[in-house]
Amino acid sequence: AQKITQTQPGMFVQEKEAVTLDCTYDTSDQSYGLFWYKQPSSGEMIFLIYQGSYDEQNATEGRYSLNFQKARKSANLVISASQLGDSAMYFCAMTLDTGRRALTFGSGTRLQVQP
C-alpha cells in the first residue's frame, strides 16, 4: 500500500517570499501520480499541480512548482511570491496507475502567510 508523509504540521512565511512544503511518499509501484491540493477554510479541495512518475521535468503551474526527486521519493511543493490568499491547508496526495484513481492523502500542512 502507498503512503504519503507530510512532516510539517504548520508553516509560516512572509508575504512575497517563497516557501517549500515537504512531501515524501512510499510505494513499490513504478507508475504513480503525485498531486498537491489546497484546502481553504471553506473546505473545498483546489487542485494545484500534478507530477507523473515518468515525467522527467518538474511540474510547474504559475507560482506553484513541484520539486520531484524520484530517487528520494519526495515531491515538495514550492510556492513562489507568497500571497495572503495562500493561507490554507495543503495536502500532498498520490494515486497509483491502476485506473481506480483513488487518492491517498498526507496529513497536511497548514500554511500561514504573514503580511
Next chain:
Amino acid sequence: GAVVSQHPSWVICKSGTSVKIECRSLDFQATTMFWYRQFPKQSLMLMATSNEGSKATYEQGVEKDKFLINHASLTLSTLTVTSAHPEDSSFYICSARAEGLAGASDTGELFFGEGSRLTVL
C-alpha cells in the same frame, strides 16, 4: 473546467435519523466517484469507491450498512448516512474523474465537490 457539485453543504440532524448527500458531475460523465471523510484538522480518508451500475467498494473499517452508496447514473452518486449518531459528524467530500470530457487532461485529475458538513445532535 469540470465541475462536481455536492448537496447539501451543511446539514444538522437528530441522532437516529438518516441523511442523504448527493454528488453530481455537472458537465462530464463519471463511472467512478469517490467518497472521503475528513475529521476536524485531519486529512481526507477514503471511505468507498462508487461504481456506476454496480455495488460500491468500501475501504477496510467502513461499515457498508452504515454508509449506503448508490451510483444510479453517470452523473450522480449518493451517500446515505443511516441512523446517524454524533460520532458520524464529519466533513464528507466526493470526487470524480472526468471521463469523456473534451480536452480532458492525462493527469487523471480528480475534481472535488464542495463538501458536506454533517452535524449530528
